[in-house]
Amino acid sequence: MSLTADEVNKIAHLARLGIDKQDVAAYANDLSGMLDLMTRMSEVNTDDVEPMAHPMDQAQRLRVDKVTELNHREAFQEIAPQVEAGLYLVPKVIE
Amino acid sequence: MHNKTLAELSLGLQAKTFSSVELTQCFLDRINQHQQLNAYITVTTELAMAQAKAADQRIANGTADLLTGIPIAQKDIFCTQGVVTTCGSKMLANFSAPYNATVVDKFNLAGAVMLGKLNMDEFAMGSSNETSYFGAVRNPWNINSVPGGSSGGSAAAVSARLAASATGTDTGGSIRQPAALCGITGLKPTYGRVSRYGMIAYASSLDQGGPMTRSAEDAAIMLQAMAGFDEKDSTSVDVPVPDYRANLNKSLVGLKIGLPKEFFGEGLDENVAATLVTAIDEYRRLGAEIIDISMPNLKLAIPAYYVIAPAECSANLSRFDGVRYGYRCDNPTDLTDLYTRSRGEAFGKEVKRRILMGTYALSTGYYDAYYLKAQKIRRLISEDFKAALASVDVIMGPVTPSTAFGIGEKMDDPIAMYLSDIYTIAINLAGVPAMSIPAGFVAGMPVGLQLIGDYFSEDRLLNIAHQYQQVTDWHNFIPTGFE
Numbered sequence: 001m002s003l004t005a006d007e008v009n010k011i012a013h014l015a016r017l018g019i020d021k022q023d024v025a026a027y028a029n030d031l032s033g034m035l036d037l038m039t040r041m042s043e044v045n046t047d048d049v050e051p052m053a054h055p056m057d058q059a060q061r062l063r064v065d066k067v068t069e070l071n072h073r074e075a076f077q078e079i080a081p082q083v084e085a086g087l088y089l090v091p092k093v094i095e
Numbered sequence: 096m097h098n099k100t101l102a103e104l105s106l107g108l109q110a111k112t113f114s115s116v117e118l119t120q121c122f123l124d125r126i127n128q129h130q131q132l133n134a135y136i137t138v139t140t141e142l143a144m145a146q147a148k149a150a151d152q153r154i155a156n157g158t159a160d161l162l163t164g165i166p167i168a169q170k171d172i173f174c175t176q177g178v179v180t181t182c183g184s185k186m187l188a189n190f191s192a193p194y195n196a197t198v199v200d201k202f203n204l205a206g207a208v209m210l211g212k213l214n215m216d217e218f219a220m221g222s223s224n225e226t227s228y229f230g231a232v233r234n235p236w237n238i239n240s241v242p243g244g245s246s247g248g249s250a251a252a253v254s255a256r257l258a259a260s261a262t263g264t265d266t267g268g269s270i271r272q273p274a275a276l277c278g279i280t281g282l283k284p285t286y287g288r289v290s291r292y293g294m295i296a297y298a299s300s301l302d303q304g305g306p307m308t309r310s311a312e313d314a315a316i317m318l319q320a321m322a323g324f325d326e327k328d329s330t331s332v333d334v335p336v337p338d339y340r341a342n343l344n345k346s347l348v349g350l351k352i353g354l355p356k357e358f359f360g361e362g363l364d365e366n367v368a369a370t371l372v373t374a375i376d377e378y379r380r381l382g383a384e385i386i387d388i389s390m391p392n393l394k395l396a397i398p399a400y401y402v403i404a405p406a407e408c409s410a411n412l413s414r415f416d417g418v419r420y421g422y423r424c425d426n427p428t429d430l431t432d433l434y435t436r437s438r439g440e441a442f443g444k445e446v447k448r449r450i451l452m453g454t455y456a457l458s459t460g461y462y463d464a465y466y467l468k469a470q471k472i473r474r475l476i477s478e479d480f481k482a483a484l485a486s487v488d489v490i491m492g493p494v495t496p497s498t499a500f501g502i503g504e505k506m507d508d509p510i511a512m513y514l515s516d517i518y519t520i521a522i523n524l525a526g527v528p529a530m531s532i533p534a535g536f537v538a539g540m541p542v543g544l545q546l547i548g549d550y551f552s553e554d555r556l557l558n559i560a561h562q563y564q565q566v567t568d569w570h571n572f573i574p575t576g577f578e
Contacts (some may be wrong), residue, residue, distance in 0.1 A: 018439020051470035055526020081423035
């Protein structure tokens with residue numbers, strides 16, 4: 001199985017990940033190599049196998065429904081690249 | 096002082112043979128002398144000296160813990176409030192976490208001294224420490240070789256005596272492989288044993304923190320401080336923590352060791368194999384019984400891992416968006432440009448490769464063929480371990496196919512790099528604990544022996560490792576120039 005440059009660009013867009021034009025062919029080649037490795041999985045029949053998402057197979061713990069966290073807004077915003085008046089700044093979204 | 100074990104250092108501090116300030120200064124001087132290894136990303140000189148002074152006070156007051164005053168170092172994946180946590184990436188080159196990882200809090204509570212933050216592969220993705228934004232780490236046994244990864248800085252620092260011990264994390268072998276390549280002892284605990292809170296996530300169902308030390312006894316002391324249930328980590332497991340040193344001296348007579356034939360086949364360097372056979376003979380002399388076993392699905396671990404880990408990584412790393420923390424590109428034209436360029440400019444090639452792979456494996460039309468299939472294979476691998484560990488006490492095998500390879504040797508061939516993880520990856524998929532212990536040398540480079548146990552059998556693994564270290568001295572060898 002091999003991926004084309006177009007497919008790599010499409011995946012990069014889905015991941016909102018900038019990749020250099022000159023690297024696209026190398027990524028296509030590397031990902032194709034990884035996919036080749038994965039074809040080995042199809043050698044095994046897994047029709048009746050339950051997928052395993054997590055090593056412990058345990059149910060998610062529940063906690064008491066009460067407020068335990070304090071508001072750390074200022075500490076969190078202190079490390080943000082751009083904030084103003086307690087708000088995170090991003091480029092204009094709505095015209 | 097720097098060649099003493101944690102237990103010896105603790106005794107020396109309690110007896111006031113030396114102070115924590117003197118000990119800390121000794122390690123800081125060594126770090127300064129051996130900068131060529133590039134083991135540290137950040138050295139926290141002032142903090143370390145302040146912590147050492149506080150530790151000496153605590154020792155004088157008689158309120159000291161076993162680790163009080165002992166200088167250790169943290170892999171730069173553990174968040175430290177007030178000290179930059181980079182995760183080996185340009186993305187977090189200036190990131191100062193607003194809180195401590197639970198592991199860091201636990202060491203602070205014990206009164207340990209933090210010397211600094213250790214170099215690592217970017218976001219723990221790599222097997223050679225070459226993907227770090229802060230440059231490759233060098234192996235103290237041969238500075239032209241890699242130390243392994245992703246906890247390469249931790250392994251190099253402990254091996255070169257630039258810290259009394261260190262923390263690491265292991266998603267597919269990132270504690271055990273560098274431990275093997277640098278000749279130290281590394282333990283990846285059972286998934287859920289050590290809190291992942293504040294440990295920057297790579298693949299959440301596989302990541303686990305653990306100790307990287309000079310001996311099994313030191314690993315027991317470190318794990319004692321690190322392990323335990325944590326409400327802040329929803330995957331932390333509420334199982335009592337035993338006294339990890341209590342059973343170190345238990346006899347190994349009657350121990351059943353399983354050797355999977357899949358671990359000793361094609362691809363394993365013959366000199367490494369011969370070294371492991373000698374080590375296993377030593378266990379036979381200690382009274383163990385060797386049993387040949389088979390784990391037929393091990394060969395599928397690499398393909399399953401390189402679907403699951405990238406899938407989880409692509410989800411985890413989506414949090415780096417240039418908005419809330421981390422790197423942000425200059426003059427974004429719109430929101431998509433902000434995301435795309437911030438991520439594009441700040442992630443390295445290996446991280447990008449895995450995000451792309453994971454995004455592809457999770458995308459419409461491919462989810463069943465890759466992600467679901469890999470999760471089913473994961474079940475089969477896990478069942479192989481359960482079946483094997485029902486008939487033997489411990490599984491032994493190699494950690495790596497060869498000794499440390501040269502810096503730059505595999506960087507152009509990511510697939511070859513992934514294949515070098517062949518003996519470690521399956522353990523993370525199953526979630527069982529495993530160790531790497533020094534078992535000898537091939538052409539002057541260290542070889543690791545892997546010990547794999549059942550869920551929550553860390554105390555048994557430590558006992559098995561410690562008994563070997565009582566009759567061998569591979570773990571006491573010091574690389575030339577770092578005596």
